[in-house]
Amino acid sequence: MRARPTTDFAKENLFNVLTNLVDFEQCDVLDLFSGTGSISYEFASRGARSVTAVEINAVHYNFIRQTARELGCETIYPVKANAFLYLKSCPKQFDIVFSDAPYDLEGSGEIVRLVLDNGLLREGGLLIFEHSRNMDFSDRDAFWQLRSYGSVQFSFFKK
Template sequence: MKKKKSFKKNSLNIIGGKFKRKKINIKHSNELRPTKNFIRETLFNWLKKYIYNSKCLDCFSGSGILGIESISRNAKLVTALEINKKHVQYIKKNLKKLKIKKMKVIHANTVKWLYKKKFQYDIIFLDPPYNNNYLLKKSIFLLEKKKWIKKNGIIYIEKKRNKKKIIIPKNWIIKKKKKTKKIEYKIYLKK
């Protein structure tokens, strides 16, 4: 009996906008967990009326796919934060290949970066590594405390389904939510 080869996909499809059906290359690692196609499709359907000309912050960029999907749908600019240097290099190569100039990739620890107030964003993507609840809690706290989100801005949170409660600021109103067996994802509107 032949042993089944394990196959890891080395690319992701962009699912909408001007780069629809184009591929980006990714570097596989244990920490990398790109948002699945069907979740991205749902997310960007939710964001349809908010994304045009928006300023977006992708806090745990990983593959960079959420930022690239945003630019593909005419976001004005994206700031992508990523701690893994190899992932940063892959994102930059993909941006060059697609000739995207409106996305800035920063090699940084997101939590440390969020301590420095720079400017406000319309949409913030918060999809930290699933096994690290601290990163999610601390990021939410800093996004609110340092006023990173514009009034009526959108916050997207994707996390592993578990019983651990995450405290959400009272002025973040849930707009949409869905879950799978393993993941829950929501968008909030900041009042």
């Protein structure tokens, strides 16, 4: 697999922050660029109502499907799709959208605009965009805060 999973340090800190912000059992989550599905499994293990895991790579997608099935995670719904196209046609709204696009993916910052402009967040919802230090979203309207954990940055946006 060629995924770059979120570091354990960053993931642990992210979920410590989220535990104080949301009731996982009341959340529908969208995990974009799911890779191995580690973020999806974290949300599911905390009782998220549903987790839609979008991954374009067939090997990764099949891994998420198989692992969710083996773990009995009936709330994880893998989708094999291009994340950009998925956001343009998705009819559903979510409480949390998490995006871990490859850091070197050209146009990855466009995910923020697509999520916010296409009404994919419910009122009070959060978009969490993982990125490198080279990106800055603090000038965006819905920007709420930046959390930094080593080389991993999480920009939070609130609706």
